[in-house]
Amino acid sequence: MILLWGLMEDEPMGMAHAALAKAGADCFFLDHRKVLTSEIEYAYGAGTGGRCTVTQGAETVDLGSVRAAYLRGYNFLDFEEMRDRPRDDPLAARAMGFQLQLMAFLDSSGCLVINRFAPSATNFSKPLQLTVIRRAGLGIPETFISNDAVAVRRFLSRNPDSVYKSISGVRSIVRRVSQAHYGFMDDVGWCPTLFQRVVPGINYRVHVVGDEVLAVRLESDQLDYRYGDTTQVAADLPAEVAQKCRMLNSMLGLHFSGIDLMRTPDDEWFCFEVNPSPGFSYFEMGSGQPISSALARFMMDANRRR
């Protein structure tokens, strides 16, 4: 069985579900919106090991029968039922407990999980992820993290054309450092910040699904293509770069990832970061790259194999 966990109105989940349905896959959709009323139970016995079941509405599923899982959980605190409730509301604690238990069971199971929590968490620390990117053989832009304004000024004097962004996985708009920023540079003393030399070139978004590599070239009028007028074209990567992307995906312990690359005018390739839960729908709809089909095929292969 293939387990899907998320919201059907989430485009990547909807597209993955549609691709699996079209291919006739045996799927169970665990609706995240029902997390507040669903139940998950785990029992560990000395002779039997662990057994975990999920009940949603009238249906109970033995998670031991899951051979592949695609997870795109959301922040349940944003759900209508949670409006005006405090974070420590018993309903929130129950929902959080459900999520953690589901992740813990799947992470410790032998099934294909897209993606397990611990590998996905490298995205919570960009510099940590950048060290893995380097080890995979891809270039990284000169990067400096600091809570010391003097040290930041020194970095910026050497790299005047730089951007700043979050160190963690919290989504932030990448911004170019301007003269105006020097006026409040001392603020980094309150919160460490990541600075990165600007690398000129053309953005590529690469989705790695198992061994399959699907690349999209992005031509944008903005530094951060997510916030600009962007043209997408399906592209082929040089074999060596594609292989490094596969290796990076594997070194991070991921099965499916979205890798942000930059190709410079000198034909050098730099990598900015890896998204372990890529919102691939934007790129599939923009470029025609059949990412959801590749994802469905990958999960169905795992479902047959195991």
Next chain:
Amino acid sequence: MILVLSNVANDAAKELVGMFPPGAASLVTASNLNRSFTAGISVGDFSPSEISVGGTRTCAGEIGGVVSTIPHFLPQEFYYIEPADRDYVCAEVSAFFIYFLSELRCRKVNSPSTRALSGLGMQRIEWAGTAARCGVPVQPFRVKNGMPAAEDARELRYLKSTIIDGAIVGDRAPDAVCGYMRSLTRAFEMPYLSCLFAGSGGDDYALVELTDVPDVAIPANREAIVRFLRQPP
């Protein structure tokens, strides 16, 4: 220089710092971060990167040991930040330290993971399988919606055991339990583990709890940690 990462309320962490020669160890907390720790780290050229610990300037490669007594920073520790921004600052500082601690090539109690500043941040469901695979009996348990369900109602004897750097700390434990502790510390690659075992008689103990964040409130643990960090690399 030894870094002790903790929270400002942990007096035992301060005592641990005091067990090293003056200036050899420093306490770093979220609450006094801009006084206790500043850094400018070049990703990709980590060791020579300049840091300041407790006012002493050094470089990252000179850190000789780390003790993290907390799995996470908490937003409320950043009391000096506007409430609306505390979650963000907490996430940023956590991301910074997970990277920083991961890159240090020194003794760590315990090493960080992507999920925690110290240890693997595992739930019981996760460590139970690994423990069983390395031959450690695990006490049967049930979890519902993340909460432990009713446990074995029989009268059980409980025994807590801590291992640091391969040596059992504190009271003598049965040989079987010592063997389990050594298997677990190897399996999880963590120099510090503290485990609770339950037994119904004889030496038939089974694992109930596993903690990989060091408890420095226990004097014997502090002494063992100091011995571990004083060893040559």
